[in-house]
Amino acid sequence: MAKPSSSKGSESSAIDINNLFLTFETQTEPVHALSDINLKVEAGDFVSLIGPSGCGKTTLLRVIADLEKPTSGSITVEGKTAHQARLDRAYGYVFQTPALLPWRNIESNIHLPLEMSGYSKSEQKKLSQEYLSLVSLTGFEKKYPWQLSGGMQQRVSIARALSFSPDMLLMDEPFGALDEITRDRLNEELLRLWEQTQKTVVFVTHSIPEAVFLSTKIVVMSARPGKIIDVIDTNFPKDRNLDIRESKEFLKVSQLVREGLKEGHSDGS
Amino acid sequence: MEAKRLFSMLIGGTIGPVVILVTAIIMIWYAGAVYLNSSFLIDRYEKNNIEWTFSQLASDSWSMERPVLPSPHQIAKELKKTIWDKKITSPRSLVYHSRVTLSSSMVGFLMGTFLGILLSVGIVYVAALDRTLMPWIITSQTIPILAIAPMIVVVLGSMGIIGLVPKAMISTYLCFFPVVVGMVKGLRSPSIILVDLMNSYSASKVEVFWKLRLPASLPYLFASLKVAIALSVVGAIVAELPAGAQGGLGARLLSGSYYGQTSLIWAALITASVISATLVTIVGRMERAVNNRMGLQI
Structure with missing residues (x-):
């Protein structure tokens, strides 16, 4: 088009x-x-986007x-x-849970979107290295998801979302x-x-x-x-x-957000 | 103290309990052989006015020519005679018959697995198939295999198809069912979040299948394969029963019962169960190898 x-x-x-x-x-x-x-x-x-649960x-x-x-x-x-x-x-999407494929190791999980975007094997390797180091997880390439803590898994999922350079x-x-x-x-x-x-x-x-x-x-x-x-x-x-x-300044903005949420709440009920 | 240590040695290990259990079974078996064979023997003693003791009754009931229940050592002797002492190409060798049964059950198992996977993919991906196929598949398994096996063999025989193919088809008939049920569940097992993840990459249906659904279904597949491979042996044996098959463990069972040779029947039965157990173990090993390869915890 x-x-x-x-x-x-x-x-x-x-x-x-x-x-x-x-x-x-x-x-x-x-x-x-x-x-x-x-x-x-x-x-x-x-x-x-902030709001009570169920606000869409x-x-x-x-x-x-x-x-x-x-x-x-x-x-x-x-x-x-x-x-x-x-x-x-x-876009890269990061879910509430890490959503890693349990049968792929960390490196291979990051390769998932790259495989589908047609990157070559060596490019995949290079990019997974680059983004794992960006989230400070160099050295965990060959580990499987269950071997990592929840926070580490979520960092892998962020690295995966960034790996194919979405804007x-x-x-x-x-x-x-x-x-x-x-x-x-x-x-x-x-x-x-x-x-x-x-x-x-x-x-x-x-x-x-x-x-x-x-x-x-x-x-x-x-x-x-x-x-x-x-x-x-x-x-x-x-x-x-x-x-x-x-x-x-931080407390002032927090106060503003809190008031906004309160206002929405009284509106809704 | 000594007794206590001996006791914990017997119970604690893996070999101890197995030895105890097998010994118990063999003892019950010998007792059962006396019980089941005694009425015939006692009749004979009384007819010939023979004074008999319990020890004589026991030893006689363990060495009858055609016992109701042969004793374990008679079966062992029969196994040795028909496995060890015969040429494996001889029609009197259990190795020969096992090979006949095994080859048709393996062909049936492979065809059943293939058919099962094919049907499950259809059911998961085509909504119309989901609604139309599943009732037929379930119905197919409510028909007793003993009723349908002779018909398949006879109908195919009249079309000139004899030997391995009809037998393999009956194994297929039994095998595909657990594979369909397991694989449908397995292919649908990925969580919504993982399907969303694939969608966020605008993955094609083919990519979702190969990269997500198929790997996620493998544990389900292996559970089904363990059931299917044991059924494939049952299917092959059942198929050998009617119409006087030339060879196979089923034909062996049939001739054993025809001539009242119970030790022959038991030897064939034990061979069949050893074959099934070995096959299930092999599938279990393959499952472990695949799990290891996929980095999954066992």
């Missing part, structure tokens, strides 16, 4: 969602999972990934339809199942990765500190019907570390 070269230019957003609705038809009554979603994500943004944040991420089809409204990803973007492997990383509560200490460390690591790779990241979470610490833009959502309550921009230095969580 011939496309004007400007469509992939800097003026087009990484993600552009307009008047998007998604209703699940169930046997009893329709569930309005997403209602009138409007969202623009610029290339290089780190966007967090994961569903919204899945719509962006074309794993779920919207009922109405429009969505473009990298200037293309979400479907075309998926076919072009425009975008979609993450669905990737650290939700991990303990607080591991989670803090991985948050710092993710921030460093984002800075190094310049990817656009969409990150689903229900932790306020996590959202505020990582994001350039926080999208606050409410439940039933799932809709966007507020979009909060943050402006922390790029080379921040966990210490900023004690700063006034």
Whole structure:
């Protein structure tokens, strides 16, 4: 398909969602999972979707990934339809669980998307080395998933999502199942990765500190019907570390998010 | 103290319990041989007015020509006679008959496994097949194999197909079922999250099959193969029973019962079960090798 070269230019957003609705038809009554979603994500943004469980944040991420089809409204990803973007492997998806294939060793798990993208054996080897070192797991190539801790497995899954160089990383509560200490460390690591790779990241979470610490833009959502309550921009230095969580600015943004969530809650009930 | 140590030695190891169990079975067997053969012997004693003692009854019942239940040493003698002392090409050799049965059961096993995998792939990938095939497959297994085996042999025989093929087909008939059931479950075993992962790479159906569904189904396949390979031997033997097959353990069972030679029947039975157990063990070894290769915990 011939496309004007400007469509992939800097003026087009990484993600552009307009008047998007998604209703699940169930046997009893329709569930309005997403209602009138409007969202623009610029290339290089780190966007967090935050809200109570059942607010549709994961569903919204899945719509962006074309794993779920919207009922109405429009969505473009990298200037293309979400479907075309998926076919072009425009994003790497990190799930709530590491989703590693148990019969493949770590290196071979990272090779999975590369095999399907037609990389040669030597390129696969080179890329898995590169991305394993990026998530500090050099030396674990030949180990199997069950031999690694939960945090290490999730790092492998991040390396796998990055390995084929998509422009975008979609993450669905990737650290939700991990303990607080591991989670803090991985948050710092993710921030460093984002800075190094310049990817656009969409990150689903229900932790306020996590959202505020990582994001350039926080999208606050409410439940039933799932809709966007507020979009909060943050402006922390790029080379921040966990210490900023004690700063006034951090607490102020956290307060804003908390109020947004509260407002959504009173609206919903 | 000594007795206690001896006891724990017997119970603790792997050999101890096996030896105890086998000894117990053999003792019960000898007792059973006396019990089952005695009525015939006692009749004979009384007819000939012979004074008999229990020790005489026991020794006689363990050395009858045509006992109801032959004693273990008689079966062992029969096994030695028909395995060790005969040329393996002789039609009186159990090795010869085992080879006949084994070759048709292996052909049947391979065909059944292939058919089973083919059907399961169809059922998992084609919704129409899922709804139409499964009831027929289940129905096929409700028909007693003893009823259908002679018909297959006779019908194929009238078409000029004799020998190995009809027997292998009956093994196939028994084998494909556990493979279909196991493989359908196995191919559907990957979690939704892994299917989503493959979709996020816009993987084709073929890629999802080879990289996700097939490897995930292997543990299920091996569980099915263990059942199938034992059934394949049963199928081959059942197929040899009707229409007077020329060779095979089934033909051997038939001629044993025809001539009332129970030790011959038992020797064939024991050979058949040793063959089945060996085959199941081989599949188990293959399963372990594959698991090792795939890095899975055993």
